[in-house]
Amino acid sequence: MTDWIHACDTSDIDEEDVMRWDHGGRTFALYHSPDGEFFCTDGLCSHEQVHLAGGLVIDHLIECPKHNGQFDYRTGEAKRAPACVNLATYPVKVDAGRVLVQV
Template identity: 40%
Template sequence: MNWIKIATVGQIEEDESLGVELEGKQLAVHHTEGEYFVTDNICTHQFALLSDGFIEDGCVECPLHQAMFDLRTGEPKSAPATEPVKVYEVKVEGDEILVNL
């Protein structure tokens, strides 16, 4: 497994997201319900940064057309998105948030 530090605990407030470029990928780190999730940062419907969206009920909302994506699975929960965003495995060790690319 290729675990890489993407952020630190305390860097992202509850129900907030952080956009990060890591190894040439545009990623978003989401913090909600005491957990961290990492997805691709680009909406699958149209170019928009999911890290600029709102988090609600375990989903992130695209700021452009309000498509909702499940943070655990990446599956779209509302139109206009029909394709899932990629999700990545995350773990916390100490104060480091690590992602498996």
């Protein structure tokens, strides 16, 4: 069973925003949705490896800052070209103001 890793605190990410998180030589994107939930996906866009932390969160979509490809960050599903390959997603839970991720 993979451990839960303390990635950040809930106050570190504004609502409807995204933050970069690096762990174990890998890079991830953490999201704070407009309805207060937290999510985690791979950090790099599956189109051309640009980090999604510089992108824009619109409702439950993350838009890549380079080519405007979009993903649903809850499921990782690619929603708009040039993004065609889905992102990997990772389980997230919140405990006492701490955002914990299982990677």
